[in-house]
Amino acid sequence: MSKSSQPAFQFPTAEIEVERAVSELRYGRPVVISEGDRKIAAVALDCVAPSLFDQFAAITENRHGLLLTAPRAARLGIGTERDVITPLAGLSFDAASRLAYALGAEKPVLCQPADALASQSAELARLALLLPAMVLADVTTMGDRFAGCCEIASSRLRGADAARQRFDKVVRTRVPLKDLGDADFVIFRGGLAQKDQVAIVVGKPDVSKTVPIRIHSSCITGDLCGSLKCDCGDQLRNGLTLLKQAGGGVLIYLDQEGRGTGIGAKMRAYGYQHLGLDTIDADAELGLAEDHRRYEAAVAMLRLLDISKVAVYTNNPTKIAGLKLGGIEVEARAPVNGRVTAENENYLRTKTLRAGHMMDLETLVAAE
Numbered sequence: 001m002s003k004s005s006q007p008a009f010q011f012p013t014a015e016i017e018v019e020r021a022v023s024e025l026r027y028g029r030p031v032v033i034s035e036g037d038r039k040i041a042a043v044a045l046d047c048v049a050p051s052l053f054d055q056f057a058a059i060t061e062n063r064h065g066l067l068l069t070a071p072r073a074a075r076l077g078i079g080t081e082r083d084v085i086t087p088l089a090g091l092s093f094d095a096a097s098r099l100a101y102a103l104g105a106e107k108p109v110l111c112q113p114a115d116a117l118a119s120q121s122a123e124l125a126r127l128a129l130l131l132p133a134m135v136l137a138d139v140t141t142m143g144d145r146f147a148g149c150c151e152i153a154s155s156r157l158r159g160a161d162a163a164r165q166r167f168d169k170v171v172r173t174r175v176p177l178k179d180l181g182d183a184d185f186v187i188f189r190g191g192l193a194q195k196d197q198v199a200i201v202v203g204k205p206d207v208s209k210t211v212p213i214r215i216h217s218s219c220i221t222g223d224l225c226g227s228l229k230c231d232c233g234d235q236l237r238n239g240l241t242l243l244k245q246a247g248g249g250v251l252i253y254l255d256q257e258g259r260g261t262g263i264g265a266k267m268r269a270y271g272y273q274h275l276g277l278d279t280i281d282a283d284a285e286l287g288l289a290e291d292h293r294r295y296e297a298a299v300a301m302l303r304l305l306d307i308s309k310v311a312v313y314t315n316n317p318t319k320i321a322g323l324k325l326g327g328i329e330v331e332a333r334a335p336v337n338g339r340v341t342a343e344n345e346n347y348l349r350t351k352t353l354r355a356g357h358m359m360d361l362e363t364l365v366a367a368e
């Protein structure tokens with residue numbers, strides 16, 4: 001066998017490149033995103049070390065800028081519906097951070113619309129569960145100053161989208177649950193920069209018929225610790241009970257802390273909620289949209305469980321839309337509620353009024 005035909009490891013897929021770029025951002029290192037001849041370098045303010053931030057400024061000769069996503073720009077009073085970039089020349093790490101996500105920051109004097117390549121860097125940050133506050137510089141003509149950094153073509157970012165629905169079933173094992181009897185925990189692996197996902201099969205649902213399901217987004221504070229700030233813990237346990245009462249069903253537990261923004265962003269947002277902002281405005285201060293969740297994983301998991309027709313326990317219309325988009329037939333929808341408390345009432349009201357959740361809050365409050 002000639003040398004050139006020797007077998008060799010190659011990892012050419014778009015999702016592997018994206019996952020490497022995501023990992024670099026999470027370690028606080030710059031990533032170069034290219035399109036044709038054009039290249040931008042991007043580093044996430046959320047986890048770059050101040051010394052590397054200064055180094056980035058020096059290497060780009062202060063020609064760096066900060067991406068302000070459309071929600072952040074709106075909170076700063078910038079009249080635009082697009083992402084914008086504001087110059088960072090002369091600004092310290094702390095000043096840039098204030099501009100990126102502090103409450104009450106002043107509107108920057110200069111900004112220009114961000115192009116698609118710059119906005120794509122925010123998409124990478126979201127995949128990395130980092131704030132989309134990206135420090136950017138056009139490095140097209142900067143030679144090999146960023147040669148040591150991970151580089152990804154923007155087409156690879158788009159090309160990786162298909163991986164969001166590629167999952168494998170890893171293992172299915174029985175777990176006895178309090179008050180519910182035996183359940184099967186089915187673990188799935190795959191997607192794009194995702195942790196393992198879990199489906200909990202309660203009882204013995206007949207997958208050839210309409211299967212009762214709940215799609216539940218992870219909430220460490222509520223599900224695990226009984227936080228009173230949201231209704232998640234109650235919804236998780238009530239959801240499992242409803243599935244049992246329906247004769248068996250499946251709870252898909254998705255790794256989507258903080259509506260897909262990650263626990264770090266969620267805790268920053270809680271800090272702003274303690275100062276009076278509602279759940280949506282608090283996220284917008286951080287540059288985040290109303291909801292970052294996607295449901296390809298849920299669709300893939302249902303398919304791997306041979307389920308194509310479901311009745312869903314949810315109050316959230318976007319979950320139903322996500323399932324339908326993936327070709328799952330949604331035959332019915334039923335509510336699943338938790339206790340309304342003094343601490344979560346505003347949160348539930350915001351979900352109803354601003355995010356269109358199908359909840360009759362006044363009746364729930366009256367029932368308390």
Ligand SMILES: Nc1nc2c(ncn2[C@@H]2O[C@H](COP(=O)(O)OP(=O)(O)OP(=O)(O)O)[C@@H](O)[C@H]2O)c(=O)[nH]1
Pocket residue numbers: 215216217218219220230231232235256257258259260261265266269270279283313314315316319357
């Ligand atoms: N960003 C953010 N996320 C939150 C906040 N409170 C709760 N969450 C997250 O919101 C999500 C709620 O998940 P679910 O209970 O499955 O969903 P839901 O959108 O309320 O819909 P249903 O419960 O199905 O009606 C979880 O990912 C929580 O971690 C908050 O104040 N900010």
Ligand SMILES: [Zn+2]
Pocket residue numbers: 219221222223230231232233
């Ligand atoms: Zn919660």
